[in-house]
Amino acid sequence: MADAESTGNAAFVKASQDVNNLTTKPSNEELLELYALFKQGIFGDNDTPAPGMFEFKAKAKYNAWREKAGMSKAEAQEKYIAYANSLIEKYK
Template identity: 60%
Template sequence: MSTPESTGNDAFAKAAKEINDLTKKPNNTELLQLYSLFKQGIFGDNTTAQPGMFDLSGKAKWNAWNEKKGKSKADAQAEYIALVEELKAKYA
């Protein structure tokens, strides 16, 4: 299984750990953005089956990740790192 550490990007791995240290929870839009950039940064394009219509949370996550299709892993990791820095300033 892939992990942030296995990407070889130390800044990405550090950001993935630091996001858990926030004192307040980001809003749902920010959480979906974090999720989608993280998944794209680790796995690349979404190739999983789309969740059923009654799995609203799963469907939102799937759609958010699928919107990143075509973005390179490196670009997604860079955007993830920048978003974590922004959220640290906002919620730390």
């Protein structure tokens, strides 16, 4: 299983750690965007099987990640860093 540290991108690793220390929880939409960019930045395109129809949370996460299809890992990491930093500023 890959993680942020295995990417070799120190800024990506730092952003993924810093965003976990927010004093206020981001909205569900913000969390989905973070999730999707993180997964795309680590794994690339989502090729996992779709969750069941009544697995609403899993389906939302699956769809958010699928929307990033075609984005390179490097681009997703850069977007993740920028987005995480904007949330850090917003919720610090």
